[in-house]
Amino acid sequence: MSRQALVKNQGKQRFKFIGDIIAELKKVTWPSRREATYLTTLVIVFTVVVAIILGVIDFGFSKLMNVILLR
Structure with a gap:
């Protein structure tokens, strides 16, 4: 895998992680x-x-x- 592909993949993973955090926080009973x-x-x-x-x-x-x- 090229360096650009790795950087692009890491960026996608970060956004997915943030999206997962937001989804979990919506499930919380505050x-x-x-x-x-x-x-x-x-x-x-x-x-x-x-x-x-x-x-x-x-x-x-x-x-x-x-x-x-x-x-």
């Missing part, structure tokens, strides 16, 4: 605005709660180590 907002809020709240729990545990271990090491 969440509603309300559902997306709810799930985003849920993730943020969960993240904050876990961060607080880990912070408290870290603070507790820090104090415990100070008590043990500074005895």
Whole structure:
């Protein structure tokens, strides 16, 4: 195969790939605005709660180590 034919074939493959991406995105069931907002809020709240729990545990271990090491 000549170089020009290879380049032309690669160009066709790229356009086909982009077309396939667009076709797949049309099949996706997108969440509603309300559902997306709810799930985003849920993730943020969960993240904050876990961060607080880990912070408290870290603070507790820090104090415990100070008590043990500074005895």
